[in-house]
Amino acid sequence: MPVLVMKFGGTSVATLDRIRRAAKRVGVEVAKGYDVIVIVSAMSGKTNELVGWVGETSPMYDAREYDAVVSSGENVTAGLMALTLQEMDVPARSWQGWQVPVQTTSAHSAARIEDIPPANIRAKFAEGMKVAVVAGFQGVSPEGRITTLGRGGSDTTAVAFAAAFEAERCDIYTDVDGVYTTDPRVSAKARKLDKIAFEEMLELASLGAKVLQTRSVELAMRYKVKLRVLSSFEEQSDDAGTLVCDEEEIMESNVVAGVAFSRDEAKMTLVSVADRPGIAATIFTALSDAGVNVDMIVQNISEEGRTDMTWSCPVDQVKRAEKAMQDAKDGEIINYHELIADVDVAKVSVVGIGMRSHTGVAAKMFQVLSAEGINIKVITTSEIKISVLIDRKYMELAVQALHDAFDLDKAA
Amino acid sequence: MPVLVMKFGGTSVATLDRIRRAAKRVGVEVAKGYDVIVIVSAMSGKTNELVGWVGETSPMYDAREYDAVVSSGENVTAGLMALTLQEMDVPARSWQGWQVPVQTTSAHSAARIEDIPPANIRAKFAEGMKVAVVAGFQGVSPEGRITTLGRGGSDTTAVAFAAAFEAERCDIYTDVDGVYTTDPRVSAKARKLDKIAFEEMLELASLGAKVLQTRSVELAMRYKVKLRVLSSFEEQSDDAGTLVCDEEEIMESNVVAGVAFSRDEAKMTLVSVADRPGIAATIFTALSDAGVNVDMIVQNISEEGRTDMTWSCPVDQVKRAEKAMQDAKDGEIINYHELIADVDVAKVSVVGIGMRSHTGVAAKMFQVLSAEGINIKVITTSEIKISVLIDRKYMELAVQALHDAFDLDKAA
Structure with a gap:
């Protein structure tokens, strides 16, 4: 079965209703014949609450404990998403970072993913599981402690899974419907791009078009992962959103993208x-x-x-x-x-x-x-x-x- | 170093201030020369919130996902408690159930602890760590999935650690100051007991004196763990609360205990x-x-x-x-x-x-x-x-x- 990675950010899973809406999107892809890996963020606001508690407890906090606390938000969403899919009769289970395992460096709060051995999840797909719901933003260090990848790290988690599983595509569901030629609040003529090259996306992201975390785009470029950015709040067609891809896949393009x-x-x-x-x-x-x-x-x-x-x-x-x-x-x-x-x-x-x-x-x-x-x-x-x-x-x-x-x- | 187990229930860690108060109590025991294992519950209300979400998502829920979601509250408290102790210059770190590991059966939501290999935590004590803060109520199944022990399971976690580490005592901090001869709301003459035998405590607990989870008392009796119930909201002396112990240790007692x-x-x-x-x-x-x-x-x-x-x-x-x-x-x-x-x-x-x-x-x-x-x-x-x-x-x-x-x- 071809594998598809779908990532839902904090606003896309902010309530049980939104989790249901996201799960429905997942169901559509399963019906097409994909084995799906869903990467979830914490419900929006939860991570900030946890970060606030850590800061109030210990201004110069131990990053290992910060990671142990702050990663818990994603675990909650992952379990709830798996349950929602099961309610829709889609065979699903949740995975926390250490269970996969998502192996990272020991640089707590800013860890880098080193490897994602696909065997455990592949074995479950082989048994008939259709969706692996993975808690984003987290992993486990060589010392067996919980790490986090830094804010926005769930995008990076998604791309890393897409690379590890040679996924057909990595869909990033967010609260915007794609990448624009410029900010529509500044120019009413801003146009949504159907495709954009990795290199262009990197320059746009680091210049303030905060749609995708920069590291996730770098990783996608290195492993040639097709990334699609699209809105979780609109009905989707197959060519919705913006595809971030290798420049060879873009036949026609303006000299200036944005x-x-x-x-x-x-x-x-x-x-x-x-x-x-x-x-x-x-x-x-x-x-x-x-x-x-x-x-x-x-x-x-x-x-x-x-x-x-x-x-x-x-x-x-x-x-x-x-x-x-x-x-x-x-x-x-x-x-x-x-x-x-x-x-x-x-x-x-x-x-x-x-x-x-x-x-x-x-x-x-x-x-x-x-x-x-x-x-x-x-x-x-x-x-x-x-x-x-x-x-x-x-x-x-x-x-x-x-x-x-x-x-x-x-x-x- | 002798080991002491201290367990703090949900009301004792309900806010950052209360966590600080609990940490101070831990500091007192560390100063006496103990290596301390602290077992924490979720901040009060958190577990109910998570349970509510699971029930709303999936009335006939998959207990494995329930456990993955519901166990997250204890992880947050464990990290915050470790950070609080570090702020007080007490060397501490948090442990989630799977990190210890707390090995349980696969009976999700009602798992039983099978073994707690003490090697990992002992090694950290040997390196100078003074407090291991362990998330209560949770463990890991032979399949590597997160399990919970059922409501009130943190008491059982505490007693199991006391047995595994041959602790000198297991102190259960709660919102009552001990075990009484009867409910003070029914008889104004109710008197706090200094000591009570395990067997008596079992009969009192199962009859409605809801101070300790029954399973934790059974476990304490089997492994001869000295259990002390005391209030986290009062200044404590060494003989505060009620000691639940082997009947041989009770020299004088009334024919009827309660x-x-x-x-x-x-x-x-x-x-x-x-x-x-x-x-x-x-x-x-x-x-x-x-x-x-x-x-x-x-x-x-x-x-x-x-x-x-x-x-x-x-x-x-x-x-x-x-x-x-x-x-x-x-x-x-x-x-x-x-x-x-x-x-x-x-x-x-x-x-x-x-x-x-x-x-x-x-x-x-x-x-x-x-x-x-x-x-x-x-x-x-x-x-x-x-x-x-x-x-x-x-x-x-x-x-x-x-x-x-x-x-x-x-x-x-």
């Missing part, structure tokens, strides 16, 4: 840094140690032994960055003139694998922004993405203008 | 049953199959091939018993004249191991009741207990009179 943005960015510039070999490493190690997530980095040409270093980071990390740089200056580790922070910027990016074979995308992007009178403060590019920092007040305008200019409201 | 009662009983009489070998087995098998919990049984002397059979059962099972007997009559399995039900009776019992060596206890009991004008409807006796059925309206009077007559308000 316009992503990140609203609350800051641009920081260290002015007149005494330049020497390794100075960049010194600066960004200090920022990293201070917990600053640096995104874009630009260095001017060095003149007379001094240079300017510019980076962007989330706006709420500016204070931390300032302290780290001041400490480095006081400790005579970094010599600079001043640190300027612009806290009113946003990042806008165009993303598309088509850029690899089409020239002129960057030039077109800059022309569009210029025509709207929007000044570009920082530019970075990768093979399939061009990002700019601009004044925050122009962000919506920039997204809409780029969406229009690259014809994203029309399918390829 | 007066137990059960308010909502019914007396049923099958009049003029055609007597033949095996008729009692036929009647009581039919009642058992119908889910009737028969307690006392009395059979009159048979006359001319016919006899009367009388029994008692909970008053809410009378309808079921009537239907079972009518069905048996209709099916010509049992031939009888009529079935009379008296639904206004209560059971009162005096319990005490002293009866074994003292004569006249029964006579004294009957005299006391007679002097109060209370008619006795049924009598049954065991080695350490005399029970009578009386009209319900006299129950309080009977309990108070017997409590006075046997001097239970005074220590031996």
